[in-house]
Amino acid sequence: MVGRRDALLTRDKAQSSVGSRIVAAVVVGVLIGCVFAFLSPNGLFTAAPTTLIRHPKTVSSACESPEQVNALxxxxxxxxxxxxxxxxxxxxxxxxxxxxxxGKGHAQEQFLVFGERHKAGPFGTVKALRTNPPVIPDESVNPRLAKILGEVAIYKEIIVALANSNVKEMLQLWFTNIKKAGIPNYLVVALDDNIEEFCKSNDVPVYRRDPDQGVDAVGKIGGNHAVSGLKFRVLREFLQLGYSVLLSDVDIVYLQNPFDYLYRDSDVESMSDGHNNMTAYGYNDVFDEPSMGWARYAHTMRIWVYNSGFFYIRPTIPSIELLDRVANRLSNDPKAWDQAVFNEELFFPSHPGYEGLHAAKRTMDMYLFMNSKVLFKTVRKDAKLKKLKPVIIHVNYHPNKFERMKAIVEFYANGKQDALDHFPDGSD
Structure with missing residues (x-):
């Protein structure tokens, strides 16, 4: 054991001696390197510096070479x-x-995220999507109309009315009050030469459609219902171009800018033909059938129809499908009423043999977007309601439209308090 320990000690001393000599050599090498670096910072074998002197003419000719010019x-x-x-x-x-x-914060509540799955939040916090995303605009559909809309529309929104010479007087009252209300983004779709020239002479934005056999004949000589049916085909191009349209009949008096009162949270936002909260916004109507005994009462959900003469429609796929469906049915059945077809396509659910339209819809405030039944049966007889200022009033329930429109202007715009008094509640 003692011999082995001595051998180990001898080996350790030898290894220690070798290590010390290596450390000393490294230190000496570092010191020599520092000395040479101080004395010759550019190195021991530096080449003679190359002087780069170019003649100005040489540079100029190089820059002006055709290849470089083309490259530039x-x-x-x-x-x-x-x-x-x-x-x-x-x-x-x-x-x-x-x-x-x-939309004053209403549109901000939407989540336009499709194709992603989400966990349901806590009870009472879950909300579904309220509307569909807009389509990608396609200006190739109608470049001429796209140019006009680019000049007239504001924030890709515009009021649109179709008119022929049959409604010339009402049209003049229509755009006169639009101008008074300070609404710049509106457009008349002229259905004949007379209306086109009339609009131009009154500094009214106008668009005359390209000739279309059959359709143009309806537009030129057709009555109110014929023109109403035509508008669904005309509106399609506006939506394809990416514009939201506030479709307006000409028997409407504008008192404020309607774009300040829209929610924009649905594909279609329409005024109602209802005359109170129940009829305008919907109610549970109980049907009584005594022969059923214990089950004699059946609950039904009812709402009065949307008015197809005043609605806001966004450029979405369901909106365009709605226009296609209505236009197709009207073209196949000339006796069909456009407003009835419009509501059937908008509200009827899917059922065997029929696929319903998946479109979001909103009913407008009936006192802001007022029909003439609400005005003449209720509002004009109520001291408090008479003080309200509607956004628009649609004379849709009465035949003597032009006279009532003028009286509405006198009452709301000119302050003549008895202007509405001599009219009956309904038609004469």
């Missing part, structure tokens, strides 16, 4: 294209931001 032109064009693309992207982002902020 290509770079400039590429930069312009990238800049144009960036501007377009910025414009699209600004438009999306505007749409997100639109």
């Amino acid at each position: 032109k290509v770079d400039i064009l590429s930069a312009k294209e990238k800049n144009s693309e960036l501007k377009k992207q910025v414009k699209d982002l600004m438009e999306k931001l505007r749409l997100a902020e639109q």
